[in-house]
Amino acid sequence: MSADLQTVWLTVLLASVTTLMLLFLATPLAWWLANSASRLRSIVESLVAMPLVLPPTVLGFYLLVLLNPDSFLGGLWVRATGDSLTFSFSGLVIASVIYSLPFMVQPLQSAFRAVPMSVRESAAVMGASPRDCFFSVVLPLSRRGFLTGMVLTFAHTIGEFGVVLMMGGNIPGETRVLSIAIYEHVETLNYDAAHVLALGLMSFSFLSLWLVYRVAGRGAEVVRG
Amino acid sequence: MKWALPKVSLIRRAVFLLYARHDFSFTRSGLFLGLLLFCNLLHSAEATIAVAANFRETAQAIAQRLESTSPHRFTIISGSTGKLVSQALYGAPFDVVMAADQARPLKLIDEGLAAMNARRTYALGELGLWWPGKAPPFGIIDLHELSPQSVCLANPALAPYGAAAWSLLERSGLNVEWLAGVVRVDNVNLVAGMVAQKQSRAGFVARASITGMMRKGDLALDDQSILWLSSEAAIQQDLVLMKRAEDNPAAQWWVEQLFEAPIQDLLKSHGYQLPKAEQSQ
Amino acid sequence: MTQRLIIDGCLRRSGFTLEVQLDIGLDQAVGLQGATGAGKTTLLRIMAGLEPGFIGRLQCGDSVWHDSAKGVSLPAHLRRLGVVFQDARLLPGRTVEHNLVFAVQRSPSKFTDLQLATLVRDFYIDGLLDQQVDTLSGGERQRVSLVQALLTRPQLLLLDEPLSANDSEHRWQVAARLSDWLREQEVPLIYVSHSADELHLLTRKILKLEAGQIVAQGPTSDMLKLISAHASLPATVLEVNETSGRVMLRLEQSRGISGISGLSPGDRICVSHQLEQDLDVGASLQPQTQQDE
Numbered sequence: 001m002s003a004d005l006q007t008v009w010l011t012v013l014l015a016s017v018t019t020l021m022l023l024f025l026a027t028p029l030a031w032w033l034a035n036s037a038s039r040l041r042s043i044v045e046s047l048v049a050m051p052l053v054l055p056p057t058v059l060g061f062y063l064l065v066l067l068n069p070d071s072f073l074g075g076l077w078v079r080a081t082g083d084s085l086t087f088s089f090s091g092l093v094i095a096s097v098i099y100s101l102p103f104m105v106q107p108l109q110s111a112f113r114a115v116p117m118s119v120r121e122s123a124a125v126m127g128a129s130p131r132d133c134f135f136s137v138v139l140p141l142s143r144r145g146f147l148t149g150m151v152l153t154f155a156h157t158i159g160e161f162g163v164v165l166m167m168g169g170n171i172p173g174e175t176r177v178l179s180i181a182i183y184e185h186v187e188t189l190n191y192d193a194a195h196v197l198a199l200g201l202m203s204f205s206f207l208s209l210w211l212v213y214r215v216a217g218r219g220a221e222v223v224r225g
Numbered sequence: 226m227k228w229a230l231p232k233v234s235l236i237r238r239a240v241f242l243l244y245a246r247h248d249f250s251f252t253r254s255g256l257f258l259g260l261l262l263f264c265n266l267l268h269s270a271e272a273t274i275a276v277a278a279n280f281r282e283t284a285q286a287i288a289q290r291l292e293s294t295s296p297h298r299f300t301i302i303s304g305s306t307g308k309l310v311s312q313a314l315y316g317a318p319f320d321v322v323m324a325a326d327q328a329r330p331l332k333l334i335d336e337g338l339a340a341m342n343a344r345r346t347y348a349l350g351e352l353g354l355w356w357p358g359k360a361p362p363f364g365i366i367d368l369h370e371l372s373p374q375s376v377c378l379a380n381p382a383l384a385p386y387g388a389a390a391w392s393l394l395e396r397s398g399l400n401v402e403w404l405a406g407v408v409r410v411d412n413v414n415l416v417a418g419m420v421a422q423k424q425s426r427a428g429f430v431a432r433a434s435i436t437g438m439m440r441k442g443d444l445a446l447d448d449q450s451i452l453w454l455s456s457e458a459a460i461q462q463d464l465v466l467m468k469r470a471e472d473n474p475a476a477q478w479w480v481e482q483l484f485e486a487p488i489q490d491l492l493k494s495h496g497y498q499l500p501k502a503e504q505s506q
Numbered sequence: 507m508t509q510r511l512i513i514d515g516c517l518r519r520s521g522f523t524l525e526v527q528l529d530i531g532l533d534q535a536v537g538l539q540g541a542t543g544a545g546k547t548t549l550l551r552i553m554a555g556l557e558p559g560f561i562g563r564l565q566c567g568d569s570v571w572h573d574s575a576k577g578v579s580l581p582a583h584l585r586r587l588g589v590v591f592q593d594a595r596l597l598p599g600r601t602v603e604h605n606l607v608f609a610v611q612r613s614p615s616k617f618t619d620l621q622l623a624t625l626v627r628d629f630y631i632d633g634l635l636d637q638q639v640d641t642l643s644g645g646e647r648q649r650v651s652l653v654q655a656l657l658t659r660p661q662l663l664l665l666d667e668p669l670s671a672n673d674s675e676h677r678w679q680v681a682a683r684l685s686d687w688l689r690e691q692e693v694p695l696i697y698v699s700h701s702a703d704e705l706h707l708l709t710r711k712i713l714k715l716e717a718g719q720i721v722a723q724g725p726t727s728d729m730l731k732l733i734s735a736h737a738s739l740p741a742t743v744l745e746v747n748e749t750s751g752r753v754m755l756r757l758e759q760s761r762g763i764s765g766i767s768g769l770s771p772g773d774r775i776c777v778s779h780q781l782e783q784d785l786d787v788g789a790s791l792q793p794q795t796q797q798d799e
Contacts, residue, residue: 017260020260021260064315067316068314068315068316069316070316074316083318084316084317084318085316086315086316086317087312087315087316087317087318088318090261093260093261094261116595116598118591118593118595119595119596119597119598121554121556121582121591121595122589122591122595122596122597123583123597123608124556124581124582124583125554125555125556125582125583125585125587125588125589126583126608126609126612126654126655126658127583127586127612127613127614127658128583128612129581129583129584130581130583132583132612133583136608137597140599141598141599167315169302169312169317170302170304171273171300171302171317171318172300172302173300187411187412187414187415188281188414188418189418189421189422
């Protein structure tokens with residue numbers, strides 16, 4: 001049982017770290033996407049959305065190729081830390097960040113877009129620099145987008161399987177996350193343990209989605225400039 | 226009339242600082258890398274032993290025994306041999322790889338992940354065709370009585386037991402179309418499970434799986450429903466000590482103890498034959 | 507200080523082109539007049555720096571705010587303007603107080619509590635401070651927006667029909683207060699309105715826009731094309747005689763009638779009035795043959 005607890009803890013840690021990182025990475029990206037008129041935008045939007053349609057095994061495979069100790073990036077990591085990036089927790093974090101990227105970027109982008117230009121102009125003429133405007137006007141008005149993005153990213157990372165299977169392996173305390181543990185329990189005919197974990201995961205996913213739809217979906221109070 | 230200016234919360238200030246400095250990039254990437262490197266410190270096991278699926282329970286028993294008589298700690302990772310070796314090639318942190326064949330350890334040596342003299346045969350496994358309810362004597366050719374979907378073996382591409390089973394099937398005279406419908410599962414342990422759960426009518430199992438099930442009391446076995454195939458298909462199981470573990474005392478000790486009497490007895494009780502005093506190549 | 511506002515350039519959009527050559531002193535408040543779609547709002551936006559498509563030169567006083575040829579463009583938040591847009595945009599989901607504080611925080615100068623309180627009272631928003639901005643009426647929003655603009659201590663005030671949603675009850679008072687404030691603070695003003703009365707009260711010069719071009723400019727009274735003066739005349743009603751329809755008025759002495767031209771002592775004029783519910787009676791003077799007392 002304590003092995004399963006370790007699995008749960010590892011999974012929660014992975015999801016938390018991923019969500020935190022994506023918060024910092026996705027916000028400027030989403031802001032740029034929301035405001036940009038350049039031709040690059042559609043390319044970037046497609047790239048960001050790829051993890052939504054790509055089979056996770058494809059992503060896992062390419063990450064294996066890119067990050068294994070014999071590759072350039074993987075080699076750098078080995079030289080820095082002595083350990084391989086593949087089949088490690090850090091590698092999983094990288095994989096999860098890419099895998100859940102659209103789940104953070106898209107809600108943020110929509111939320112930023114929904115901030116009326118009129119309000120931003122008004123703030124600007126009152127003396128708010130673009131940075132000031134972002135923090136004092138746009139961010140507070142985008143709170144729901146942030147909530148949605150964070151909950152979806154967290155829940156999505158908790159449910160990650162294909163990518164982890166490909167480049168995470170099943171190393172207890174390192175890469176053995178909930179979905180992998182369930183898979184292993186089924187493989188070893190340990191159905192009781194599988195039930196416990198699977199039902200728990202299902203309830204969690206439901207609760208997160210309900211949270212998103214109930215709280216963040218209350219966009220009925222329309223923001224009018 | 227009160228004119229309390231709204232206090233800018235601490236979190237907002239921190240976020241602002243993080244972003245406002247260096248134009249969104251420098252501090253953030255520093256944090257990113259820092260977090261990644263920190264996560265790296267979560268590593269805890271002393272020695273990571275990757276074992277072929279059929280050896281899983283045996284390895285866990287060995288680990289238990291060795292941990293109780295030493296300060297070393299072991300993490301057992303199991304899977305089909307092919308999968309484990311593939312992961313090792315892509316950087317998985319295994320210290321010892323215990324395969325179910327000889328070819329894959331050789332591959333690891335070829336790729337430079339293990340030294341030439343680090344390979345040893347640690348056990349001889351046995352393949353059997355388990356067909357509950359079938360009255361003996363029977364042969365592989367009799368399988369044609371069943372639909373291929375109810376016959377199960379480990380994936381020959383990944384599992385040496387499966388490869389051995391497959392070559393037997395091909396040589397048995399069963400027709401090719403029939404063979405194409407046979408069910409392949411990820412590793413040889415699953416085969417025993419499938420048959421025990423009646424999801425398959427017959428399957429090519431490892432002796433170790435059967436012994437394990439009998440030990441757990443999951444199976445009251447009448448030997449007659451298993452056709453042992455050691456004469457036709459000998460499964461020679463080799464291990465390698467990986468280069469990365471050459472300075473790892475826990476890993477070294479594991480390999481040493483494997484060939485000492487107490488562990489050898491354990492192996493026998495789990496259904497393995499011991500290799501004749503073989504020279505390490 | 508005779509600050510001059512110099513604009514020379516054009517803005518092209520699909521279906522509409524604005525071309526303007528302008529060099530006016532800002533010592534006197536300027537009005538902008540024209541039909542809907544003539545480009546008044548666009549011109550204000552160009553001055554505020556909100557139209558990136560503007561090609562040309564824009565200079566206010568000594569600083570060049572925009573020069574396409576040299577690639578210079580001062581961003582909107584550095585121009586120190588006060589702008590009230592037609593749609594009176596406020597920060598949604600916040601209270602009125604928060605909105606005003608937002609402006610104060612970004613103002614270059616400080617306000618004492620008394621100054622703030624006075625301003626709030628003068629513009630009739632003192633009961634609204636704790637209300638959510640989304641629950642305000644159109645007129646209230648405009649007044650809050652106006653106070654916001656004043657709180658930023660602008661060096662130039664741009665107002666785009668800032669009183670259009672206010673009922674007549676408030677319109678005159680607010681316009682009058684604004685006029686006082688502008689005089690006090692010596693802030694130049696550019697005022698867009700359809701209302702001749704407001705223009706007359708607040709501005710001394712008027713530019714007339716038509717289809718993206720300035721077609722005329724001149725002193726307010728001339729531009730409003732009155733044969734004679736048109737002024738707002740605060741007075742107190744002393745007596746009302748229902749049968750004869752006569753109304754006795756006492757004109758408030760402290761407020762002189764200004765902006766009238768073409769009258770001399772002895773002229774007979776006609777006072778036509780709009781009766782308001784309040785103490786003030788708005789009235790306009792036109793030289794005619796009768797005078798009602």
